[in-house]
Amino acid sequence: MKFEVTILGSNSALPTTKRFPTAQVLNVLERFFLIDCGEGTQIQMKRFRIPMSRINHIFISHLHGDHIFGLIGLISSFSLQGRSVDLHIYAHSKLEKLIRFQLELLESKLEYEIIFHPIFGTKTQLLFEDNSLSVESFPLKHGAMPCAGFLFKEKPRLRTLRADMLSFYNVPIKCRQSIKEGADFVDDEGQVVSNKKLTKDPPKTRSYAFCTDTAYLPRIVPIIGAVDLLYHEATFLKADVKRAKKTYHSTAEQAAKIALEAKVGKLIIGHFSARFENLRGHLKEAKEIFPNTELAEDGKKFSVKLDRD
Known part of the structure; x- marks a missing residue:
C-alpha cells in the first residue's frame, strides 16, 4: 500500500545536465498525482517508469516557467496516446487561459476533457477529496506571484x-x-x-507537504505540522540569505528550521539554484538543524511505510 514520492526534477529555473526543473509524482495506493510540471517532465516520467496514463490529477504551485513549461507537451502526448479520461488541473485561474490559448493556436483537438480547478491562493483551500485522501492548498510567499503549497493527507482507515x-x-x-x-x-x-x-487500531495515516517556491515563512508551521514527509525548497545556502530574501526563496538552513518547528518526520530539500553543482553544502547546512534531511535528487523515491502496529 504505497505512499511514495518520486522526484522528477529538483532544480530551480535553469536546468542542468543532472537536474531538471521542478516536478514530482506522489503515488498513493497506486493512484498517481503530478505536482508541478517543469520542462522535460514527461521525459523524466518515462525514465523513472511512472505510468503517464494513470496521471489524472495535476497540481501546479504557481505560474513561473520552471513549474509549467512541460504541461502543454504532456497534454499533447496524452492526446497522441489516445487518452479519453478527464484530466483535472489545479492551478491559478490564469493557467486555464494559457493552456486554452496554446491548444487553440496549435489547432489541437483533444478526445478528453481538461477540467480546471482554480486555486485562490489567499487561504487554505480543499482541492480534492475522496474516501481515502484529501489535498489542500495553502498560500506561500513568492513575491507578487501567487504561489501555493500542497498538503496530501490520508483519511483515517476503519478498524x-x-x-x-x-x-x-x-x-x-x-x-x-x-x-x-x-x-x-x-x-x-x-x-x-x-x-x-x-x-485493533487501524494503521496510522500518512501525509506529505510540498512547499516551493517560498521565502522563509514560519506561519505555515501549524498547517504542515507533524507530516511524515516535507518537501521544502532550499534554493540557496545561508551565505546567500540576502539574495534568498530578495528573490522570495529559502536557504537550506531556513528549510530545516521550518521542519524542526513543524516536527515533521523527514525533510526533503530541493529547488536548487543552478549555480550549485555540488549539493553537499545544502545537506550539511540543513542536517545541522534537522538531522533527518535528504536531498531531492532526480529519480530518488521517498516512501512512508504503512504502520500496522
Missing part, C-alpha cells in the same frame, strides 16, 4: 478485525462491516462484546 476473536465469538459476516466502523457485537443471547475485543 482492523481480529480473525481469532471473530471466530471465538461466532461473529456473522453481516455484522463485520459495522464492527469495522466501531460498533460492538451483540450475540443471539444478548451478550455484548466490546469493539476493542474484536478489533
Whole structure:
C-alpha cells in the first residue's frame, strides 16, 4: 500500500545536465498525482517508469516557467496516446487561459476533457477529496506571484478485525462491516462484546507537504505540522540569505528550521539554484538543524511505510 514520492526534477529555473526543473509524482495506493510540471517532465516520467496514463490529477504551485513549461507537451502526448479520461488541473485561474490559448493556436483537438480547478491562493483551500485522501492548498510567499503549497493527507482507515476473536465469538459476516466502523457485537443471547475485543487500531495515516517556491515563512508551521514527509525548497545556502530574501526563496538552513518547528518526520530539500553543482553544502547546512534531511535528487523515491502496529 504505497505512499511514495518520486522526484522528477529538483532544480530551480535553469536546468542542468543532472537536474531538471521542478516536478514530482506522489503515488498513493497506486493512484498517481503530478505536482508541478517543469520542462522535460514527461521525459523524466518515462525514465523513472511512472505510468503517464494513470496521471489524472495535476497540481501546479504557481505560474513561473520552471513549474509549467512541460504541461502543454504532456497534454499533447496524452492526446497522441489516445487518452479519453478527464484530466483535472489545479492551478491559478490564469493557467486555464494559457493552456486554452496554446491548444487553440496549435489547432489541437483533444478526445478528453481538461477540467480546471482554480486555486485562490489567499487561504487554505480543499482541492480534492475522496474516501481515502484529501489535498489542500495553502498560500506561500513568492513575491507578487501567487504561489501555493500542497498538503496530501490520508483519511483515517476503519478498524482492523481480529480473525481469532471473530471466530471465538461466532461473529456473522453481516455484522463485520459495522464492527469495522466501531460498533460492538451483540450475540443471539444478548451478550455484548466490546469493539476493542474484536478489533485493533487501524494503521496510522500518512501525509506529505510540498512547499516551493517560498521565502522563509514560519506561519505555515501549524498547517504542515507533524507530516511524515516535507518537501521544502532550499534554493540557496545561508551565505546567500540576502539574495534568498530578495528573490522570495529559502536557504537550506531556513528549510530545516521550518521542519524542526513543524516536527515533521523527514525533510526533503530541493529547488536548487543552478549555480550549485555540488549539493553537499545544502545537506550539511540543513542536517545541522534537522538531522533527518535528504536531498531531492532526480529519480530518488521517498516512501512512508504503512504502520500496522
